[in-house]
Amino acid sequence: MEAALVTVSTGVMKPLLSKLFKLPLDEHRKLQGVRRDAKFIGDELRSMKAALEVLADEEQLEPAMRIWRDDVRELSYDMEDCIDVFVAHVDHEPDGRTMLKKFVDMLKKPKHRHQAASEIGKLKARVAEASERHKRYNIIRPTPCISSCAIDPRLPALYAEVDELVGIDGPKDDIIDWFQWEATSTQPQVLSIVGSGGLGKTTLAKQVYHALESQFSCAAFVSVSRNPDMRKILRDIAQGVGFTDSPPDDDVQQLISKLRQHLKNERYFVVIDDVWSADVWETIRLVLLNNNNHGSRIITTTRNTEVASCCSSGGGHVYKMEPLTFDDSKRLFFRRTFGPEDLCHPHLEKVSNDILRKCSGLPLAIITVSSLLADQHAEDEWKRVLAAIGSALAKDSGADKMTKILSFSYFDLPHHLRACLLYLSIFPEDSTIWKQHLIHMWVAEGFIHEKQGRSRYEIGESYFNELINRSLIQPVGATLGQVESCQVHDIVLDFITCIAAEVNFVTKFSDVEHGHNSYDRVRRLIIGNTSNEKVAISTSPILSHVRSLIIYAHDPQVSLLAFPVLRVLDLGKCWWLEEHHVANIEKLLLLKYLSLANVTLLPQKIGELQYLETLDITNTRILEMPLAVTSLQWLASLNVHYHIRFTDGMIGKMQSLEELETFGVHSYEQGKPLEEFSQLTKMWRLKVQLGMFELWEGPGQIEDLHGYLGTLVSSCNLRHLNISKLSSNFLAVKTYFPLSLDSWCPTTPCSLQELHITYCFIDKVPNWMSLLCNLRELEIYVASVRPEDVRILGSIPTLLILKLKTFNGTDGRILIHGFSNLKYFHLELLYCGTSLEFEEGSMPRLEHLELEFRVHQMDCLNGSPNFGIQHLSALRKVEVCILCNFGNRDNPLAGLECCFGKFIGMIIEADIEALPNCSSFLLQYGNVPFGNVACEHYTKIVSSLPESVAFGHFSSSS
Template sequence: MAAAAVVTVSMGVMKPVLAKLTTLMGDEYKKLKGLRKEVTFLQHELRGMDALLEKMDLADELDPQAKNWRKDIIEMSYDIEDRIDDFMQHVGEADNRVGNLQKASQYLKTFKDRRRLANQFDEIKTKVMEASERRKRHMLDQSISITAHVAVDPRLLALYKESVSLVGIDAQRNEIVNWAMDKGQQLKLMAIVGFGGIGKTTLANEVYSEVGREFDCKAFVSVSQKPEMIGLFNSLLSQLGLGTYSHACQLQDPINKLREHLLNKRCEVQLIPFYRYFIIIDDLWDMRAWYVIQCTFPPNNQCSRVILTTRNEDVARSCCGNHGCIHNMKPLSDQDSRKLFFGRIFGSENDCPSQLRKASYEILKKCDGLPLAIITMASLLACQQMRLEGQWEYIHNSLATKFATNSNYEEMMYILDLSYKNLPRHLKACFLYLGSYPEDHEIGKVELIRRWVAEGFVSNSVGEDVWDVAESYFNELVNRSMIQPSYDRYNIRISGCRVHDMLLELIVSRCKEDNFLSLVNDPQTVAEVQGKVIRRLNVVSLRGTEDDDVAITIAVNLAQIRSLSIRGQSNWIPSLLEFKFMRVLSLDISFL
């Protein structure tokens, strides 16, 4: 996955450090000699590094030097935060209300701590200066290219899928066809909303193919995350037979030409005042692009129709306003999922060998009705020369590792990763934190936002309630289809969420790559974390093949762990006295 190599957790690392440096500049520590000078230096350097980290977050690909520097800065940020917390815990200023004798007593008690921590601040300063020199020496600012590599967008392939391979969208297609072909004269807009890979493009293309011939002109254009608007309008112009513009033109030039054409179609003989158009705008990411695109659609009251697809419910609502219509994509039913899955491998479910059915159903459960996931997994299995039960079980258990280089898998993960990469920076750490929860787990909203706040992921301005801000983060992830909301028993209030299994695969691999979160659930993963610097640790008790608990003994520096989650009947329960800077502790023995 070349375009998905960058993992963005830097905001979740650097933000708490900068906030604590600001605290050290407060009145509580103003009498500590030399502290303000050191803190000011660190603030200046780290803010500069944070700006570069943000630039790296947007890059399509990083060279090895940039990756190593970025990884070192993240680890250094964790270390700095540990030192600051240690400093605040041991060397706070005495209350001004106490007497001079008590102040002198506190000073003497903390003298050794002051000396030790002063030396640690010197070490921090040295590391920061070395990192700054490496940045200049390797010219990292100049080496980062936001558009270094351009890959074929796999969404394009959905346009050319044969109709016979489409399963389970007949009802949805007919609903939208009926909407498009009704007799209403005013311009109508529909937004198709759903999770990445659920089939929005395929559905829109099926509607386009079926009803497009009923309109005087039609066009189908895709919007990228960072759309080049002249190129987008040139695609529209080309499909309408109007030529193209140079990229040096003014944006209003193609807009004016499109408006004029769509308002009144001109031909060689006469002006045709009654002109119906049908336009599909595929994969719209934000409102900024829509504000420009919508300028090309004049309300000519001739039964014209515009359909857009998006992963973001807020975008859909804003685009449609009071007069549009929103169609929420539905995942495939169990029956349609099986039809698509078994049809790809065997031709039909009846032709599947009995010994492979259990593994097949487990894989289908993992795909959770997501057409792209089902097709991808079925393609992986269909390509296996020998169809053995153990082989299918192995594939089920290792989809995100051994088969990560398979082109079909890459296509699916690329599409899923697009949603992740498009998240605002403040949401990326919150999203990756969902890897703290096991597969198919219903995550309580209140618990989740409390953990986000405790981890320091939530920023609130003066006058804002931090819990309200955290809840807005949750709502934004729901609106972006990154999490699936679950409701209370009255089906009224959103009480929690679930994470699609495929997105969880993405989260876990990213967490592992950037050491954001460490998961221990078997002897192999125990070995992977031994002696490793860990900040967030999740321990899940599993049972072995003989129904014996897997013994877990972990040798890590517990003082550095900020978040600990233990689920199941774990054999490893450390003493809480060993944790110096614990923020989150979650013990759940009801998991197994």
């Protein structure tokens, strides 16, 4: 765990060195002494940074190293604060001078010159002392510490008894079934099991291995370490498959060549457990994926989805490991805690359920916690473990396996990702964390630095995706890799919380309040309590260095002046917040991220926050945006609610704006400012919400509004555009004028990657949509789907995700072709059944299909129930919902309609069974959401019925 602390230190050092060498100290002759001191500090810090990087990947440090590291980290923080505050005061001068001119003019004054020299002199002394201590104690390279237990924590899973395993049969059968399905293939086939650490991947792979190894001529089970030795891995494979003709001095290339030759005529089964990188697999595949044609099989396990995809590319399969069900979790927990009889004592039932919920189906977590409670029958002891489960998992010797498993994942992270992961400890347990907000907080903290050709947000998004790929955070609501939010597993959160506290990265106010914090400075502070009691926070030197302040507590008594170097202030969940709580906020000169709630007005002097980059007032009651916001020259991200109004000309003045969500249009007059967005050359994400005003406005104004909306796609940099209507009531939306897109003129080439037009029907798909050469995701509501619409959409070469909704169904039977790269297709018809048919060869890469429609009789399908789903050979997941009038006693044909709906369901199910790769199929029957929404075929049927039937003869059977 020591390396985690070192990594945080190196993370602080990088931006500090950059800032230090940018100070324009050469501009004034009287600053020669200051310049020399600054150069000395810079040179020494670079040496210290190099030393820290040596320590960063060592998991244990000697006490002297640990103390030195802590001092250097705190020194780096203080130096960065000093430089930032000094530069901010210079930059805060309200005139037209350049930053350099302001700096030089200020240092001409003796008072400021002496102040700068004094501060830098103090820092020089601290740096010199740390440097001397570094040399005195010879803190150059860590010496290996002998651990009392050097056993790989994965080994027990390799030798688990079958009768001790819980919840393994289903996944094991799934994998075996897949291999049997591929039995006719003579080429080597790869299945990759992916999931977070401690989920049971090794155990599952071992059970499949035992079940199948007898069917092959040779077999091997090989574990890969986090720092793999390729010669050892290849020798382990060789030993498993019975190849012994290799001298000890053979290098990797020689081993690969000899193993390929040995396995050429063998039918082998090899499991490669815990693959950490694609590079490792690329070497192993040279041995295993050779010209063998005897039906060999390979299983890999990994925590990284990208590695899993790499291993299974070329016709393989990725099997995502799921947590245990609650019932299976209980069985495993009770068996481990109470023995073979696995009976829970009645007085422990409730607390055991609470513990299991915290473990969230993670087998290793359940086993670890149960080991702490074995032979313990006192309820108080169980409650103590529940309350302290976080620290128990990270510190208790009985939980060492869990810590080791998580440590493997943590220390495999690149250095820049470790601080990003630790920052997640600021969020409460079970929080849904929005990607956009998290990335902006990372940016404000200085964890992300712009690189040539890539924005800081893009880099942050890649960091976010990497943490998901490594199973350290869990995606929420993911669609084909598009993830907008995440959660942190409780066990992982406990682990990173302990690290963050130990390294003084994040501090809970309760620890400060009760004297549990061992540092004299707090860098990031969380204030939160579940009660309604007020929290009083007194001004204290220990809090004067806080960089991030996150408050969840009820009405804390706190003055913002106590936090002069604050970069992040998150009050977005403080529903008690009032204007006086944010008084003097303009004094926070370094503030970059601000989130507020409940207030009705922004502070009058908010425009003085010259470094503010993110402003989130979505949860406030503000109704009008003050003009002062246009003075925020670095404001890049603005989140507001629909009701906030912008005065004319405001948008065009916010030249640094990159993201705005949500711009509300309350009337046609307020649609005119939409034209100003084309002036914002940095804008790449925009969400617009239209009000419910069309019923009393004229057609001319409608055309004007549609024209204003059309100017949005003329922006050369806009990548994400979302246009929606305030109401989600489809019956109401259908009565409004459809949105015409024909007059829109996108730039060529158009940069749009995502376009969402929701709760706002368009009359047809415009021809220009086929020219969107970068479009990956499209969501539209169409009044009625025409063959021409499908042709245009199918010709968009880059389209990966398509969500299509319609009220009036399709214009005749439409054959679907094209869509060469589409992977996800959602079709929803709320009026009548689908009349679409997938042609052979259409959507060749489609993996996920969702259909929702209603049918009354065969005429609703234009005479044919064939959807052509059997032609979608790449499908992995299918979800179908057929809308019927279940239980609707007002519908005389409810019974007949539901029978026909189930008949259609049986046809679809038969088509799905013919698909070779589909592993997930869900068929549901639902009620019509908006009452008796009928179609012409339904009307014909009802009119032909006898009067007694039409007035409810069938209602009793429905």
